[in-house]
Amino acid sequence: METQETNQVSGSYRTGGNRLSHAFGRMFLPRRDTISIGSLAKNALLSEYFVLYLSIAYMIVLWPIIPWMFGAQNVSDILSNMWPLLIIAIGQTFVLITAGIDLSQTSVMALTSVVGAMLMVGHVDPLLFSKSPVWGILLTEEGGLLSGYSLSFIFAIVAMLAIGALVGLFNGIAVAVFRMPAFIVTLVSMMFFSAIAVYLPKSENIQGLPEAYTSISSGSLLGIPYPLLLAVAVGVAAHILLSRTLYGRRLYAIGINPTASAISGIPTKRIVVLAYVISALCATLGAVLYSSRLEMGRPTLGDMQFIDIVGANVIAGVSLAGGKGKITWTLFGVFFFVLLANSLNLLNLPFYMIDIVKGAVILAAALLDVARNRAAIQSR
Amino acid sequence: MNTLQVWVVRTLLKNTTIILFLLLFVGFGLLAPNFLSLRNLEIIISNASYIGIIAVGMTFVLLTGGIDLSVGSVxxxxxxVVGLLIENYDFSIAAALMVGFLAGLAFGLFNAVVITLLGIPPFIATLVTMIAGRGVGLLLTRSAAVDFPDELTMLSAVRVFGIQLNIFIFALVVLAATVFLMLTASGRRLYAVGNDPEAARKAGINATALIAMTYVISGGCAALAGFVSISQLGRVNAGFGMGDEFDAIAAAVLGGASLFGGVGTAFPGTVLGTIMIQMVQAGLVFIRVDLYIQPIVMGGIIFFAVFLDSFRRVQLKKLERRNIMRLSDS
Amino acid sequence: MTNTLFSFSGICKAFFGVQVLDGIDLELHSGRVLGLIGENGAGKSTLMNVMGGVLRPERGTMRMEGRLYEPKGPADASASGIGFIHQELNLFTNLTIAENIFIEDFPRLGWLPFIHHRRMADRARELLADIGLAASPWTPVERLSPGERQLVEIAKVLASDARIILFDEPTTSLTAKETAVLFDVIRRLKARGVAIVYISHILSDVVALSDDIAVLRDGALVATGRVEDFPIPRMISSMVGRDVKSIFPPPPQSVREAAILEVRGLSQPGVARNIDLAVHSGEIVGMFGLMGAGRTELVRMIYGLDPYAEGGVTIAGKPLPGGDPAASIVGGLAFVTENRREEGLLMSMPIAENIGLVALPGYARPYSGIIDQKRLYDAATGIATDLRIKAASYLRQSAKSLSGGNQQKVVIGKWLMARPKVLIVDEPTRGIDVGAKFEVYTILGNLAEAGSGILFISSELEELMGVAHRIVVMNRGEIVGSFQRSEFDRERIMAAAFRQSTEETAA
Known part of the structure; x- marks a missing residue:
């Protein structure tokens, strides 16, 4: 009983009247007094697990149409697309809970992938890179600054995380301390840091990364791929941070009412700044996974991914107005989004049709959220 | 602080846009003397015109506290639509432009309906239109480039009263927007809605209709900007207009429009903001800065302008805070 | 008798099965002021919303000059000559005075869509002269003081040729001087034949202005009559439904020698000068002053929300760093703000989460920051039970579903959970009903008895005289008087609060 109630309090406010059990085994049970198809559908729709149900239903529908979707190769494709997006979307969730938004995640991905690659790359073609502003400093014909060291990839990742953290710090300070609108701040940092990511290698992809680095995306521990391990680690840490710790409680409080939070002694600036840092760090980890899979540092990494990141969060039910969101929701949202994109690909839809469907799904999710809020108000 | 100092600070803070504009103008002029030539200014304004037209539409949306991310796709x-009608269906240029304009209005109307009637936040609604809208365009073209006849591209060389046609259209849009915003009842009510939507509804203002209207206007402006741009380029590829929404938002914000609604002008605000962006780009070329550095500098300037704006808001609030004691007391 | 301008007959309205208006019969007469009083939730605002076309009654009729009046929306009300002055101002700060006045019906240039600016300005100038506001019609409203804004609201109503004007708590944000101007305007409107409904919790104002009194209780009209027949005690007893001999619990006999909160020489240019203030353990110190005297500004500085230039604050002998609410909380200070909705509550969060918010660090494990939820909810539930917050579930029900009085108790509860040595409460009983007020006084009294010091800010002198051991008076950023309970005297305290303002008017 106790855990049930604490779960309730730690985040599922979006369906005020919905008293569905939170224990997995009882997920499909409607309220005791109302057992009918209609109420079952309604409860499923209002449930915080709705997106998960939807994903499962979607898979059941697809099974006879494209059975090869569930083949080992494709499942592994789906998952390897999912882990980095999940990590990045989790970072975005933190910022969305503060009622902010982080448009700069994609530029963090590009910048860190470029800088990391420049540090550890083996040999580069001087024809391509001699015009780079860091030619002769960071980058020479013999490769990056750390080229040749056996642990270069670790130092490179540390450097990438440091750069990500700095960008996050910059965003966070501008938003929390100087009270600038998050949308514009992160829009400008998106433009600014993307431009730097393009400027440093003068638009060239940096290929020839050490094998130790590229094996991050392909290697595994006890049969569990590293990306999965990383995503689970980030997900569990984020879940605990949001639902169980002082920091998480305060983050929700700030998202709901920043003034009351400040008066209640919450160090609002520090907490908001940290949310942007977390967002940028998650983007960096995503960049590590992507660039190790691509085996290159790419100045346009993450271009157009913003839609996937925010789309997954909207589908998950994380509110742009702040104070509402959970890591499990984000997980379901990302899962559904990746599933959708993959299935449409397998159905041989052209990419623009996929975009149209993605848009329609995000719109439907937003509509569902509006309907849910109305239902919550009515059942009060 | 004495009264004079307060006045000076207040005046400076209330006119950040124009001061920044003049500083940049004089700055580039000193660094590259021929930057200030009339011909060069014309080029700057001409290049600014299509983003400017979008930015004017964006200003309407921002005034209500909304945002329109879909303009690039629209x-x-x-x-x-214009290109395909001319190429495949033998439409006259005028008729094709008319239908294309209606398409822009229709997208705006779609945004308006989703936002005002269905209650979806503008950010999400227009993000969806941005993704799906481009999808629709690509569907129509099968992602191929569309070419336009010479009659259309020749329009860019036309001069009206000695002014380039695109600048003339930009000026007309700005004039119409300014007259509407400043002189008509609906225009003033738009400011009221942006200031306090709840109070506006209580005052019997049809806030829903006004908000809906701004998205339709924004869609129409986006279509118009598209026409100006094709007359200059003669060809539309799959990336046409991509990212322009951010330039338009930056221009409006640089011109003093607030993302919180209720503050902003088409003229002088957004016009100055748009020209400022173009001026910096041209100025950097004039002083021979690496092309790669341009967007970095641009980002820095927009950041600085937004920073000043937030700083100004905080400072003005302090200055206008009511003194409890008489000034002579303290 | 003057002629009847407007009449309600048998008006009924229910929300979700709860009868909020039950057969109201009431008449308004031109040239007379009706004082409408009642506890919160008695149905005053519902009645006004019915009249204003915001709500439709389920039964009953309204007549304006004998003709049936059935408004379909607020626009119909203003077209019929009914104007409202709401408690919260409905002005657009980014527009000018003239634009605000005519926002609903701009004068047009013939059939063109353009505003006739000259006509608008001329008419605005007349109206401003009428209400005695010396400002250009082109002044942006953001430059006006709250009192001046209230006058603009009245000008707006006058511009629509209103023959009935309803004032809903119009003086809550006004200074004494501005209130005097407002009353003057109301009297002139009345002399001109306008019918006025004046709703206020400040009964002395109601007495001063009204010709007739109507008392609402639980949706029914329980008493009406001429103002002469309604001395204030009768007003209160009809509102509450029982004779209230003492609505204040006596202050506890608990004042100790040791000063627990000490403020020394606190100054901030333009806001406060040389404030010395002490609150002792077990003491309730009332802080009285007119609106705008600087009380809230002072306690915000003491608590650390706003900076100050000179002086210092100590709690139980230990100095507070200033400018840091978290440090103030650790030091033992608590601050129940004036505005519970904007500054106090997390509306969508459950009651227990709200109550736990301030004391949260005490329930987190060191280093990991993991919250001990069971201990937290037990403590929060304990406080909620002690304060008798009425709710079905403290863990599930959100703060926004509570009544005003219970919301206020949640705010107080969140500070109690941090076990403060000193509690600053700013207008804790504003907007809550008499029963809840009594509970708040009792809670504060019990706290004092247990040894805390309490600084109680209020604009209602009766309240402070009822519950405080001592009253200090603020005026224009300075403390101008201090009265022990034995010296409490309404006139002397008021005189201190008004001193400089009256000097100013004389000068």
Whole structure:
């Protein structure tokens, strides 16, 4: 009983009247007094697990149409697309809970992938890179600054995380301390840091990364791929941070009412700044996974991914107005989004049709959220 | 602080846009003397005109506290509609432009309906239109480039009263927007809605209709901007207009429009903001800065302007805070 | 008798099965002021919303000059000559005075869509002269003081040729001087034949202005009559439904020698000068002053929300760093703000989460920051039970579903959970009903008895005289008087609060 109630309090406010059990085994049970198809559908729709149900239903529908979707190769494709997006979307969730938004995640991905690659790359073609502003400093014909060291990839990742953290710090300070609108701040940092990511290698992809680095995306521990391990680690840490710790409680409080939070002694600036840092760090980890899979540092990494990141969060039910969101929701949202994109690909839809469907799904999710809020108000 | 100092600080803070504009103008002029030539200014304004037209539409949306991320895609779809009608269905240029313009209005109307009637936040609604809208455009073209006849591209060389046609259209849009915003009842009510939507509804203002209208206007402006742009380029590819929404938002914000609604002007605000962006780009070329550095500098300037704006808001609030004691007391 | 301008007959309205208006019969007469009083939730605002076309009654009729009046929306009300002055101002700060006045019906240039600016300005100038506001019609409203804004609201109503004007708590944000101007305007409107409904919790104002009194209780009209027949005690007893001999619990006999909160020489240019203030353990110190005297500004500085230039604050002998609410909380200070909705509550969060918010660090494990939820909810539930917050579930029900009085108790509860040595409460009983007020006084009294010091800010002198051991008076950023309970005297305290303002008017 106790855990049930604490779960309730730690985040599922979006369906005020919905008293569905939170224990997995009882997920499909409607309220005791109302057992009918209609109420079952309604409860499923209002449930915080709705997106998960939807994903499962979607898979059941697809099974006879494209059975090869569930083949080992494709499942592994789906998952390897999912882990980095999940990590990045989790970072975005933190910022969305503060009622902010982080448009700069994609530029963090590009910048860190470029800088990391420049540090550890083996040999580069001087024809391509001699015009780079860091030619002769960071980058020479013999490769990056750390080229040749056996642990270069670790130092490179540390450097990438440091750069990500700095960008996050910059965003966070501008938003929390100087009270600038998050949308514009992160829009400008998106433009600014993307431009730097393009400027440093003068638009060239940096290929020839050490094998130790590229094996991050392909290697595994006890049969569990590293990306999965990383995503689970980030997900569990984020879940605990949001639902169980002082920091998480305060983050929700700030998202709901920043003034009351400040008066209640919450160090609002520090907490908001940290949310942007977390967002940028998650983007960096995503960049590590992507660039190790691509085996290159790419100045346009993450271009157009913003839609996937925010789309997954909207589908998950994380509110742009702040104070509402959970890591499990984000997980379901990302899962559904990746599933959708993959299935449409397998159905041989052209990419623009996929975009149209993605848009329609995000719109439907937003509509569902509006309907849910109305239902919550009515059942009060 | 004495009264004079307060006045000076207040005046400076209330006119950040124009001061920044003049500083940049004089700055580039000193660094590159021929930057200030009339011909060069014309080029700057001409290049600014299509983003400027979008930015004017964006200003309407920002005034209500909303945002329109779909303008780049709407621009693309409208241009594609015009091109395909001329190429495949033998439409006259005028008729094709008319239908393309209607397409822009239709996208705006779609945004308006989703936002005002269905209650979806503008950010999400227009993000969806941005993704799906471009998808529709690509569907129409099968992602191929669309070419336009010479009659259309020749329009860019036309001069009206000695002014380039695109600048003339930009000026007309700005004039119409300014007259509407400053002199008509609906225009003033738009400011009221942006200031306090709840109070506006209580005052019997049809806030829903006004908000809906701004998205339709924004869609129409985007279509118009698309036409101006195709007359200059003669060809539309899959990336046409992509990212222009951010330039338009930056221009409006640089011109003093607030993302919180209720503050902003088409003229002088957004016009100055748009020209400022173009001026910096041209100025950097004049002083021979690496092309790669341009967007970095641009980002820095927009950041600085937004920073000043937030700083100004905080400072003005302090200055206008009511003194409890008489000034002579303290 | 003057002629009847407007009449309600048998008006009924229910929300979700709860009868909020039950057969109201009431008449308004031109040239007379009706004082409408009642506890919160008695149905005053519902009645006004019915009249204003915001709500439709389920039964009953309204007549304006004998003709049936059935408004379909607020626009119909203003077209019929009914104007409202709401408690919260409905002005657009980014527009000018003239634009605000005519926002609903701009004068047009013939059939063109353009505003006739000259006509608008001329008419605005007349109206401003009428209400005695010396400002250009082109002044942006953001430059006006709250009192001046209230006058603009009245000008707006006058511009629509209103023959009935309803004032809903119009003086809550006004200074004494501005209130005097407002009353003057109301009297002139009345002399001109306008019918006025004046709703206020400040009964002395109601007495001063009204010709007739109507008392609402639980949706029914329980008493009406001429103002002469309604001395204030009768007003209160009809509102509450029982004779209230003492609505204040006596202050506890608990004042100790040791000063627990000490403020020394606190100054901030333009806001406060040389404030010395002490609150002792077990003491309730009332802080009285007119609106705008600087009380809230002072306690915000003491608590650390706003900076100050000179002086210092100590709690139980230990100095507070200033400018840091978290440090103030650790030091033992608590601050129940004036505005519970904007500054106090997390509306969508459950009651227990709200109550736990301030004391949260005490329930987190060191280093990991993991919250001990069971201990937290037990403590929060304990406080909620002690304060008798009425709710079905403290863990599930959100703060926004509570009544005003219970919301206020949640705010107080969140500070109690941090076990403060000193509690600053700013207008804790504003907007809550008499029963809840009594509970708040009792809670504060019990706290004092247990040894805390309490600084109680209020604009209602009766309240402070009822519950405080001592009253200090603020005026224009300075403390101008201090009265022990034995010296409490309404006139002397008021005189201190008004001193400089009256000097100013004389000068």
């Amino acid at each position: 621009m693309y779809v409208s241009a594609v």
